[in-house]
Amino acid sequence: xxxxxxxxxxxxxxxxxxxxxxxxxxxxxxxxxxxxxxxxxxxxxxxxxxxxxxxxxxxxxxxxxxxxxxxxxxxxxxxxxxxxxxxxxxxxxxxxxxxxxxxxxxxxxxxxxxxxxxxxxxxxxxxxxxxxxxxxxxxxxxxxxxxxxxxxxxxxxxxxxxxxxxxxxxxxxxxxxxxxxxxxxxxxxxxxxxxxxxxxxxxxxxxxxxxxxxxxxxxxxxxxxxxxxxxxxxxxxxxxxxxxxxxxxxxxxxxxxxxxxxxxxxxxxxxxxxxxxxxxxxxxxxxxxxxxxxxxxxxxxxxxxxxxxxxxxxxxxxxxxxxxxxxxxxxxxxxxxxxxxxxxx
Numbered sequence: 001x002x003x004x005x006x007x008x009x010x011x012x013x014x015x016x017x018x019x020x021x022x023x024x025x026x027x028x029x030x031x032x033x034x035x036x037x038x039x040x041x042x043x044x045x046x047x048x049x050x051x052x053x054x055x056x057x058x059x060x061x062x063x064x065x066x067x068x069x070x071x072x073x074x075x076x077x078x079x080x081x082x083x084x085x086x087x088x089x090x091x092x093x094x095x096x097x098x099x100x101x102x103x104x105x106x107x108x109x110x111x112x113x114x115x116x117x118x119x120x121x122x123x124x125x126x127x128x129x130x131x132x133x134x135x136x137x138x139x140x141x142x143x144x145x146x147x148x149x150x151x152x153x154x155x156x157x158x159x160x161x162x163x164x165x166x167x168x169x170x171x172x173x174x175x176x177x178x179x180x181x182x183x184x185x186x187x188x189x190x191x192x193x194x195x196x197x198x199x200x201x202x203x204x205x206x207x208x209x210x211x212x213x214x215x216x217x218x219x220x221x222x223x224x225x226x227x228x229x230x231x232x233x234x235x236x237x238x239x240x241x242x243x244x245x246x247x248x249x250x251x252x253x254x255x256x257x258x259x260x261x262x263x264x265x266x267x268x269x270x271x272x273x274x275x276x277x278x279x280x281x282x283x284x285x286x287x288x289x290x291x292x293x294x295x296x297x298x299x300x301x302x303x304x305x306x307x308x309x310x311x312x313x314x315x316x317x318x319x320x321x322x323x324x325x326x327x328x329x330x331x332x333x334x335x336x337x338x339x340x341x342x343x344x345x
Contacts, residue, residue: 024064027287030094031065038071038274039086040099041079043189047212049073050310051129051272052099055292058301063291067095075188078163079104080116087118092277094284097126102270106327107163110339121324123275124285127292128315132211132271133237134165135245136229137221138204139197147230147246150179158193158202159185162342165207166190169232169264172341173206176260177251181206183344197226204229209271210237215309234265260338266327270320289317 038056042048049071056069074082079101090096104120136157138144144155159167167185174181184202187193193205194217210228213221220226230248231240249265252258274292276285295301296314305312 028064031063031067034067034095036067036069036095038097038099039082040073041082041101043075043191044073045191046189047209048099055295058298059291059295062294078161083120084117086277092279094280098275100273101164102267103163103165103168105270106267109335110342122278124280125317125320126274126288127317128270128320129272130311130313131269132209134207134232135210136206137208137213137226138229140224140227142203154180154182156182156203158187158196158205159183160187166205168342169207171344172264175341176257211311259334263330263334263338269323
């Protein structure tokens with residue numbers, strides 16, 4: 001009987017191995033000769049675009065069938081234009097991947113869902129390229145020198161569309177903490193907003209990825225032409241912490257204020273999320289998730305990212321899917337107050 005049991009186990013394992021091999025071959029047969037498109041929900045030249053183009057150069061060799069991978073930009077409405085395309089227009093077969101703003105992930109919680117033609121919480125999450133710290137970056141000659149001074153002096157900030165961190169984060173800080181931020185929103189993307197900062201149209205911008213702005217504006221930041229006013233995060237970036245750059249949550253005066261800030265900042269675990277449509281077959285979702293994580297661990301990608309000063313701190317799609325469920329379980333009263341905090345007054 002013991003020999004029979006061992007024999008049965010060996011046969012079962014062999015069958016599983018054969019099935020796994022067949023599934024892998026099915027994926028390879030599907031992707032072979034095809035083109036996979038990454039749709040970036042922001043304009044070219046920004047941080048999201050840099051990450052997507054770097055990933056597109058390395059991911060094909062990790063995906064069975066080694067398809068061609070291209071990147072296209074579809075900015076607008078805080079990545080909602082790109083998200084709507086993925087949900088309603090683009091192919092649902094695993095050949096279209098979205099690189100979306102992290103704010104879009106929680107927008108159904110905080111916005112009027114009726115105006116949306118998609119629900120970002122329903123996407124299949126492939127992975128996250130980097131869990132980043134977000135900051136308020138201001139001109140060196142701005143009248144506000146410290147975050148504490150922003151409670152007494154007005155600071156004019158640029159922003160993109162509602163649903164994007166560059167618009168929502170500073171508005172929230174003004175509404176929840178009471179800082180005197182005047183937000184001029186409507187810039188197509190962070191690149192255009194930062195050009196406006198350089199030209200003096202506005203004095204700064206919040207909700208910006210530290211890794212992206214430092215990679216792009218290292219010389220100006222090191223020279224003091226641009227500086228970090230505050231970190232919009234619950235823990236902060238080690239180097240910025242050592243420099244004494246404060247956390248906005250440390251200025252919360254009540255437990256409720258801190259709860260609101262913590263909820264909003266919980267989306268930063270989705271720093272640079274990559275998604276596919278809800279209808280993509282599960283085996284292809286699994287293959288894309290595996291290929292994504294292998295890509296982010298690729299020595300070639302890491303070396304290239306280091307040259308461009310891009311932080312790589314990947315998170316699996318499986319983890320992101322679970323995290324969404326946790327965020328959407330937040331008490332409704334806190335969600336309602338966080339939603340109100342995004343209203344531009």
